Amino acid sequence: MKVKQLSIFMENRAGRMAEIARQLGEARINIRALSLADTSDFGILRLIVNDVDKAMKILKDSGHTVSLTEVVAVEVPDSPGGLASVLEPLRAGGVNVEYMYAFVEKATDKAVVIFRFEDIDAAVKVLAKAKISVLPAETVYKL
Amino acid sequence: MIYSERFECMKRDELRLVQGERLKDAVRRAYENVPFYRKKFDEHGVKPSHIQSIDDIRKLPFTMKDDFRETYPFGLFAVPLRDIIRLHVSSGTTGKPTVVGYTREDLDLWAETIARTLACGGGTADDVLQVAYGYGLFTGGLGVHYGGEKLGATVIPMSGGNTKKQLMLMQDFGTTLLACTPSYALQIAEEAAAEGIDLKKMKLRTGYFGAESWTEAMRKQIEQRLPLKAIDIYGLSEVIGPGVASECLEQDGLHVFEDHFYPEIINPETGEPVEPGQKGELVFTCLTKRAIPLIRYRTRDISCLNEQACPCGRTSRRMERVSGRTDDMLIIRGVNVFPTQIEEVLMKVEGVEPQYLIIVDKTGTLAELEIKVEVSEGIFSDEVKKLEALRKRIFDEMRSMLSISAKITLVEPKSIERALGKAKRVEIRTVK
Numbered sequence: 001m002k003v004k005q006l007s008i009f010m011e012n013r014a015g016r017m018a019e020i021a022r023q024l025g026e027a028r029i030n031i032r033a034l035s036l037a038d039t040s041d042f043g044i045l046r047l048i049v050n051d052v053d054k055a056m057k058i059l060k061d062s063g064h065t066v067s068l069t070e071v072v073a074v075e076v077p078d079s080p081g082g083l084a085s086v087l088e089p090l091r092a093g094g095v096n097v098e099y100m101y102a103f104v105e106k107a108t109d110k111a112v113v114i115f116r117f118e119d120i121d122a123a124v125k126v127l128a129k130a131k132i133s134v135l136p137a138e139t140v141y142k143l
Numbered sequence: 144m145i146y147s148e149r150f151e152c153m154k155r156d157e158l159r160l161v162q163g164e165r166l167k168d169a170v171r172r173a174y175e176n177v178p179f180y181r182k183k184f185d186e187h188g189v190k191p192s193h194i195q196s197i198d199d200i201r202k203l204p205f206t207m208k209d210d211f212r213e214t215y216p217f218g219l220f221a222v223p224l225r226d227i228i229r230l231h232v233s234s235g236t237t238g239k240p241t242v243v244g245y246t247r248e249d250l251d252l253w254a255e256t257i258a259r260t261l262a263c264g265g266g267t268a269d270d271v272l273q274v275a276y277g278y279g280l281f282t283g284g285l286g287v288h289y290g291g292e293k294l295g296a297t298v299i300p301m302s303g304g305n306t307k308k309q310l311m312l313m314q315d316f317g318t319t320l321l322a323c324t325p326s327y328a329l330q331i332a333e334e335a336a337a338e339g340i341d342l343k344k345m346k347l348r349t350g351y352f353g354a355e356s357w358t359e360a361m362r363k364q365i366e367q368r369l370p371l372k373a374i375d376i377y378g379l380s381e382v383i384g385p386g387v388a389s390e391c392l393e394q395d396g397l398h399v400f401e402d403h404f405y406p407e408i409i410n411p412e413t414g415e416p417v418e419p420g421q422k423g424e425l426v427f428t429c430l431t432k433r434a435i436p437l438i439r440y441r442t443r444d445i446s447c448l449n450e451q452a453c454p455c456g457r458t459s460r461r462m463e464r465v466s467g468r469t470d471d472m473l474i475i476r477g478v479n480v481f482p483t484q485i486e487e488v489l490m491k492v493e494g495v496e497p498q499y500l501i502i503v504d505k506t507g508t509l510a511e512l513e514i515k516v517e518v519s520e521g522i523f524s525d526e527v528k529k530l531e532a533l534r535k536r537i538f539d540e541m542r543s544m545l546s547i548s549a550k551i552t553l554v555e556p557k558s559i560e561r562a563l564g565k566a567k568r569v570e571i572r573t574v575k
Contacts, residue, residue: 007525009523011553037527042553044525063557064556066520067520098526116525
């Protein structure tokens, strides 16, 4: 249920993203989802990939600061109001979202939203109660 | 074990007599054999006959770092070159390097004070000593090497660098004593962590760390990561090299081997002695060295002397860990700051590894200070607000502890250059 996300510290310098993408590409690692949080000096690259352990090793070996974070992937209808239908029960349940990002599935009419919660277990309970479908980790890695 | 109980535990008044006799001899040798000193003493109106006891040392003029440069290469030698059997050269960042020579007696003396140093940290003939100071022109490697042999330890002349091999030998040979710079000790720990080597399983017992300034916080880090007691050792090539002073296992100040190297603390502005126990510039006189009878050498190191008896039994005065250099002092908008103070603050902020670079930008009208700090896994977070909070905490600590306003930049690990010898911590940018 919980999806493992890689978080990578990056300085805001030309070519840093390109280098990471190249390293992962050479190792045949496929990026499933991505988000970049940035400030004026540094950024945090968040990745969901098909092979977490291998990607983690490659990035660490090349000297990056990498951490594993547990996130939750939620499927929402790719239509107006889709996102709101998920956020409303979370608000009602008092669940705090640290950050989130979304992408659209290729073969279906669904979108996938990745959530990083302050309290992941509490969030999962709230989602279950609201009958919102949470994607199994294996499904996300294969999307 | 105390290597030379006779001198290291001598009664203070007896020691002063020994120092007085030795000073008289050193001054006479300097005056008679070194034209530079004869001229300097004459100009200063002091004759060897004016020196009757150790207290008379204050009548003598100082020797400065520039005096080495001006008499380059051999102008301070008191013996002919045929009696010099070793030369060492310290890297000059500006101008000519500093050349020091050693007679056979000097090398024996040096080995003796290093043997004392090693014994201060609990070393004995049963130990395996890995010397990871650089061998060559630098005094660190060879200096510690011969002292280790004199003590009777099994010496591994590994020199600096090649960290993987350092770790292999450390494991395979059962190294118990490690001698290197403190920053290199941390680099060894980093490499071990990267290789998945469990340092706690090593036989390491004592580390002899010197040749660069470091802090109490750094000592804690080293002792956490390496299974050893981290001993601060002190020396400088002009005086002899390492082996001028060393901490004992009490880790409370460095015992100066003052039967050979007489310490004074002066006010760097006035040249006058400070009140006992006060901080100031360290000054050393080599009482017994034959090749260069160095008189009142101004080290530019900031320290103070503790005259209280040490529980270890040694009676020698203890110098406090060097807290900065008179010429390393940074002046940021009127505030005096030593790089070591910045390091202390950084390490106080929980989890910050001691990899940083201080950049003083003098290209504008006012000096700007930037501190680059590497983000290690210990302090990394996937949330921007936590990293921003870390940056703010460092900024706030710098302001409250040191009254400086520094731009704090978080940088990627290993992006700050690692030096194998001395760590470069400060970069000054000026208008070209």
